[in-house]
Amino acid sequence: MARQPEPARSDPPSAVLSAADVTRVVDRMAHQLIEKCAGGGGAGDEAAGGLADLVLVGIPTRGAPLARRLAARVAAFSGSPVDVGTVDITLYRDDLRLRGVRALEETVLPEDGIDGRLVVLVDDVLYSGRSVRAALDALRDLGRPRAVQLAVLVDRGHRELPIRADYVGKNLPTARSQSVRVRLAETDGVDEVLVTEGEDR
Amino acid sequence: MSVLITGARPYGETAADILVEDGRIAAIGESLPVPGADVVDAAGLVALPGLVDLHTHLREPGREDAETVETGSRAAALGGYTAVHAMANTDPVADTAGVVEQVWRLGQQAGLVDVVPVGAVTVGLAGERLAELGAMADSAARVRVFSDDGHCVADPALMRRALEYVKALDGVVAQHAEEPRLTVGAQMHEGDRSARLGLTGWPAAAEEAIIARDVLLADHVGARLHVCHVSTAGSVEILRWAKSRGVQVTAEVTPHHLLLTDECAEGYDPVFKVNPPLRTDPDVQAVRVGLAEGVIDAVATDHAPHAVEDKETEWASARPGMLGLEQALSVVVATMVETGLLDWRGVADRMSARPAAIGRLDGHGRPLAPGEPANLLLLDPGARAVVDPAALASRSRNSPYAGRELPGRVVATYLRGVPTVLDGKAQR
Amino acid sequence: MKRHLLEAADLDRADATLVLDTAAQIDQALAGREVKKLPTLRGRTVVNLFYEDSTRTRISFELAAKRLSADVLNFSAKGSSVSKGESLKDTALTLEAMGSDAIVVRHSASGAPHRLANWVRGSVVNAGDGTHEHPTQALLDAYTIRHRLGRLEGVRVAVVGDVLHSRVARSNVRLLHTLGAEVTLVAPPTLLPVGVGSWPAEVSYDLDAVLPKADVVMMLRVQAERMNASYFPSAREYSRRYGLDARRVGALGDDAIVMHPGPMIRGMEIAAEVADSVRSTIVEQVGNGVSVRMAVLYLLLGGAPQ
Numbered sequence: 012m013a014r015q016p017e018p019a020r021s022d023p024p025s026a027v028l029s030a031a032d033v034t035r036v037v038d039r040m041a042h043q044l045i046e047k048c049a050g051g052g053g054a055g056d057e058a059a060g061g062l063a064d065l066v067l068v069g070i071p072t073r074g075a076p077l078a079r080r081l082a083a084r085v086a087a088f089s090g091s092p093v094d095v096g097t098v099d100i101t102l103y104r105d106d107l108r109l110r111g112v113r114a115l116e117e118t119v120l121p122e123d124g125i126d127g128r129l130v131v132l133v134d135d136v137l138y139s140g141r142s143v144r145a146a147l148d149a150l151r152d153l154g155r156p157r158a159v160q161l162a163v164l165v166d167r168g169h170r171e172l173p174i175r176a177d178y179v180g181k182n183l184p185t186a187r188s189q190s191v192r193v194r195l196a197e198t199d200g201v202d203e204v205l206v207t208e209g210e211d212r
Numbered sequence: 213m214s215v216l217i218t219g220a221r222p223y224g225e226t227a228a229d230i231l232v233e234d235g236r237i238a239a240i241g242e243s244l245p246v247p248g249a250d251v252v253d254a255a256g257l258v259a260l261p262g263l264v265d266l267h268t269h270l271r272e273p274g275r276e277d278a279e280t281v282e283t284g285s286r287a288a289a290l291g292g293y294t295a296v297h298a299m300a301n302t303d304p305v306a307d308t309a310g311v312v313e314q315v316w317r318l319g320q321q322a323g324l325v326d327v328v329p330v331g332a333v334t335v336g337l338a339g340e341r342l343a344e345l346g347a348m349a350d351s352a353a354r355v356r357v358f359s360d361d362g363h364c365v366a367d368p369a370l371m372r373r374a375l376e377y378v379k380a381l382d383g384v385v386a387q388h389a390e391e392p393r394l395t396v397g398a399q400m401h402e403g404d405r406s407a408r409l410g411l412t413g414w415p416a417a418a419e420e421a422i423i424a425r426d427v428l429l430a431d432h433v434g435a436r437l438h439v440c441h442v443s444t445a446g447s448v449e450i451l452r453w454a455k456s457r458g459v460q461v462t463a464e465v466t467p468h469h470l471l472l473t474d475e476c477a478e479g480y481d482p483v484f485k486v487n488p489p490l491r492t493d494p495d496v497q498a499v500r501v502g503l504a505e506g507v508i509d510a511v512a513t514d515h516a517p518h519a520v521e522d523k524e525t526e527w528a529s530a531r532p533g534m535l536g537l538e539q540a541l542s543v544v545v546a547t548m549v550e551t552g553l554l555d556w557r558g559v560a561d562r563m564s565a566r567p568a569a570i571g572r573l574d575g576h577g578r579p580l581a582p583g584e585p586a587n588l589l590l591l592d593p594g595a596r597a598v599v600d601p602a603a604l605a606s607r608s609r610n611s612p613y614a615g616r617e618l619p620g621r622v623v624a625t626y627l628r629g630v631p632t633v634l635d636g637k638a639q640r
Numbered sequence: 641m642k643r644h645l646l647e648a649a650d651l652d653r654a655d656a657t658l659v660l661d662t663a664a665q666i667d668q669a670l671a672g673r674e675v676k677k678l679p680t681l682r683g684r685t686v687v688n689l690f691y692e693d694s695t696r697t698r699i700s701f702e703l704a705a706k707r708l709s710a711d712v713l714n715f716s717a718k719g720s721s722v723s724k725g726e727s728l729k730d731t732a733l734t735l736e737a738m739g740s741d742a743i744v745v746r747h748s749a750s751g752a753p754h755r756l757a758n759w760v761r762g763s764v765v766n767a768g769d770g771t772h773e774h775p776t777q778a779l780l781d782a783y784t785i786r787h788r789l790g791r792l793e794g795v796r797v798a799v800v801g802d803v804l805h806s807r808v809a810r811s812n813v814r815l816l817h818t819l820g821a822e823v824t825l826v827a828p829p830t831l832l833p834v835g836v837g838s839w840p841a842e843v844s845y846d847l848d849a850v851l852p853k854a855d856v857v858m859m860l861r862v863q864a865e866r867m868n869a870s871y872f873p874s875a876r877e878y879s880r881r882y883g884l885d886a887r888r889v890g891a892l893g894d895d896a897i898v899m900h901p902g903p904m905i906r907g908m909e910i911a912a913e914v915a916d917s918v919r920s921t922i923v924e925q926v927g928n929g930v931s932v933r934m935a936v937l938y939l940l941l942g943g944a945p946q
Contacts, residue, residue, distance in 0.1 A: 099665065099669060102666070102678040102680040102938070103678070103679055103680070104680075112641075112938065112939050112942030114658060114661065114662070115661070115662050115665035115666065115669070116665070117668065118665075118668060118669045148679065152673060152675040152677070153673060399750075402835070403835045404835040404838040405835070406833070406834075407833035407835030407836055407838070407839070408810070408835070408839070409751065410750035410770055410772030410773065410807060411751070411771075413833070413834055415834070479754060480750070480751030480754040480755055524727070524729050525728060525755070526728055526747065526749035526751065526752045526755055527749060527750065527751045527752075528748075528749040528750065528751075528770070529749060
């Protein structure tokens, strides 16, 4: 089979979400959270404790500021404050041998913990599902939530585990050969989501 | 049978032919016509008198797994030696006429170098009472050098008696200068590195204190003293002072103390563990100058083979000592000749003439001249090679020069006219 | 990070800080948890190879490895083939053949871990070698100081006692210097090595002159048998000149802390009321030891460095 010549790499990577898009997407996710947890959507269980029951737990690096933004927007729209935390999954990863050690990040949970509460894990990109699996393992050691849900800014497909997100900012069909980069003002100085050719991570 | 060595440069000087007949040098001159002689082309090679080592450990009897008289003799011949003094710390110790004669006979059988036994000063090297020095001197081995090497004759009264007693034998006491109370558990030179590496220090003063004491004793009783493996700048100073006072003292330095420093201990590889220990760079410079001036009389190898299990271990558990016979001349070329401190006549003096005189050896250490015994070596001074321990003739592998490039290759060695080494290969 | 931790000099400032930060994160991640176990090193094997009795160091490493879910083998020289004369090298090759990923070694010979590192493919962690070094002790000491005082840069540490024979002192001098602290060694001249002048530390023979300026006083163990070798005349005289009693503690600044690597000899080098005071970090050091050793094992064994 003849190989296609590589396309010229002169184009800068295209932003699939701009700063304004990111803000809009986060707002929409906040509304969805309010609706499901407090809005009496009829779903029963999810609304059991209302927003007071909710804990948004970010997965570092970028899941952490994302969780804080979501919490702020939920509080702004609903008028009630929301607990937020982070859970570092580094020590729970199953790919240390492949990817080597990295610096640990903070694990911070609300004072009264997560027992009996609704934990929504927050991450920037959902891809293989392995980070979420590691986060679920970490949560298991940290307490016993009533339920755990997942919110991601971008779902790019290619799952390797039976994991799906409950809240998705944007579905972004990609090839494995591509990489998706989420940049946030808190960590990268700017809000945007880029798709580039070539695997990295 | 006669051999004509053509084009060699005696003492690195003008090229000449050397005719060897009946174990002696028959003639030296330009274009000697000798029909019927074997001709050895030695163009470009330096001819030197066969080397004499005052300090070799051959390990036989007792540790034939580390070295034998035969394997050590082969290593010596390959290093350009025609005579070696075999140290007394064998098992059993060479403290009787029986043991020294056994070692001497093993040397004769090997036939590669003249093996000259050293007799122990004290029974069992225990430092308590004199061994039968006279019996060893009168034996077939004709012992003239007495040493407890590995141990210091620390008791000053006993040392005095030994110095006095050997006067009657035309002998010399070769002292391993190490004050034992100052070196309990000592592992390496005491200084900045030992402090950091956490290895118990071997202070320079422990060597210098014994040398100072012994030169005073030798002066007092009018005896000959030889100091083994001088390693410190302070020792050179004391020797210089003693010689200026006319004390009958001679001294030797090892190749490793001319080249290596305590920096070698950094990785804790016990191949660099030796007694006395490797010292500092100023010490290395001082022993080189001492050797150049003649304050230090001789280079002696302290060739100390050790089996693998005695070296592939923790530093503290390892036996001290390192190989030397096969690289000694190369190290001297690197440290003394290439630095301009000694010329080839100086090398011949410090590695052949003076050690032979100290050991009272007949027929060794003689000049390259007609009528003299044909004990000589041919050296390619320009050859450089990386030392490979696996290629050594010694039965052991504990060479501190492994992986190091050194100059000078011994091409041939002749013992009384018989080639023991030709083309860099041992002949038996 | 290098593959092995043989001495404090193996850590540059960035590495040392990474170890301390990682230990702090681990501490925080495990704080208040019921399940004090992480799956990080599941399937890895850590061997504790101890040629010297040291229960406290061994169990600290054992707990650290177990909390990271590694399999732990304890191999002590007593009752094994080692006591029948097996060489360190043969033992190392045997452990390697059994699939060990890391060897934590305690040995009476200085440099034994360096030798071991030549013979095995896995990581080697020095848990104390002769009178050379004990780098994880220094790391836990640095961690404890940082935790108590909030910093290491510019902190003035007095290390008091038998420096000559102390692997803890050697590791601490090097590591604390790397991390920006200022070390003063205080001991009688007999218990300081020749060559101490080349260390990155001040030297004093006078404890009373040093104490008012110290933020940290680290007391070293002094073995009573040293006086038989004339390192000092008697325990009483040593204690009078170099022991830390309540009077001397009174000379310390308000926030200064007192450390001891343990096991301590109450009375001679440190008075009981000092060891038990709020300034003392002695118990805290033990707990911090586990976190720091977890961090070291994680960073050495976690995988190939990025």
